[in-house]
Amino acid sequence: MTAMAPIPGRSTERSLAIRTSKLNLWYGTFQALFDVDLDIRQGIITSMIGPSGCGKSTFLRSVNRINERLGYVRTTGTIDVMGQNIMDPEVELVQVRKQIGMVFQRPNPLPISIRDNVLFGHRIHNAGKRDARSEEDGIVENALQTVLLWDKVKDKLDKKATALSLEEQQKLCIARLLPVKPGVLLMDEPCSALDPKGTEAVEELIWELRGEYTILIVTHNMAQARRASEECIFMLMGKVVEHDDTGQMFVTPKHKETADYIEGRYG
16 A cells, blocks of 8 residues: 555544545436545544535445445545545455445344354454354453443343443444454444433443544544544535534634534535
8 A cells, every 4th residue: 555645734643544536426417516535544443524415425335435336326536544535446345345334224133143243254254264252251351441331241242232231332333343343444324322321321432443444434423523533524515615523613614604504504
């Protein structure tokens, strides 16, 4: 992989995890993204804010090419993840999605045991090679420890995952991604189905994961974006209006559209 250029005006202490250049996307004849140029630094939490329909989730789903499941989607431009253009025709989607994990709005644990949920992706990506029971036990414990769930579930690993609380289910969905060692975690409104206590717990977990993982989180919750991210991107009508340090953006936004949205004048 080629080294990536530093972000102008930003710290060069971390390299880039994601870089998009002239990214455009159409759903049929409707254009949802317009010339999106973004540099997202490795190992930090970046939030994406903006009104409904502005392109946040579309952008997120472009980064692991999940939009391509829809036959009427067309994309142009480049998306580099860890220095590789994932839009290259020779790139294998299985490897893309191994490197880039996705967490959705509502927890989606499989209706199988907690243990088998954690091992699900690992087993798929290691098809034909089954680890010893002791190795799998270590993988399960490590993933659940990382998401701060081990102490709650260690005595019921054979119970169905769907019996867990929503907060615990969402943590489990994150744990399910970790054994395949992704570099990037994409989170689309990961707390929207949770109560305030569950939201706080998942936000704390996200904060704990930064550094080891690059996290890109879409949220409609301004307070959450301010609390739980280090950089923030504001989108409007399929375009990036502003990208800055989160604290800077919320205190002194550079664009009127950003200020109007943050202050609740629309959206």
